[in-house]
Amino acid sequence: MVAKVATYIFNELGFNVLLATDGVEALQILDKNSDISLLFTDIILPNGIDGKELATKIRNKIPSLPVIYTSGFTDGKLSKEDYQQFNTQFLQKPYTKNDLLLTINNISFD
Numbered sequence: 824m825v826a827k828v829a830t831y832i833f834n835e836l837g838f839n840v841l842l843a844t845d846g847v848e849a850l851q852i853l854d855k856n857s858d859i860s861l862l863f864t865d866i867i868l869p870n871g872i873d874g875k876e877l878a879t880k881i882r883n884k885i886p887s888l889p890v891i892y893t894s895g896f897t898d899g900k901l902s903k904e905d906y907q908q909f910n911t912q913f914l915q916k917p918y919t920k921n922d923l924l925l926t927i928n929n930i931s932f933d
Contacts, residue, residue: 824860825916826844829893829923830842830929832920832923833863833923835926836924837910837921838861841856841859844867844869845868845869845870845872846864846870846872846873846874846877847870847871849862849864849872849877849881850872850877850880852889853881853884857868857884857885859881859885859888860867860888860889860932861888861889861890861891861898861927861930861932862877862878862881862888862889862890862891863890863891863893863896864877864878864890864891864892864893864898865892865893866893866894866918867894867896868890868930874892875880877922878890878892878911887910887933888910889910889911889912889930889931890908890910890911890912890916890928891911891912891913891926892911892912892914893913893914893915893916894915894916895916895917897916907912908932909931910931911930912926912930914926924926
């Protein structure tokens, strides 16, 4: 449900969203779509790959890819240093459309 709301907001903001249900599917989507401009991921994901590991694997292929992590709780999986990396933001759940927009505005898409 949360992913659907985020997808709706991103679509309203003009983004074309490729939705994955877990990190494994996200990596499969990346293999088929190399022109991804932003990774928006929860920290806690099902099926063995968390958001931090997902971002690391994707940034190995696309080093400059902007990342926005989101979570209601990080379960200790994300340190402050992780989301202070270049072009990385953290958005605490629950968030509003305005919160998401402000976070996106802090990202560089160069």
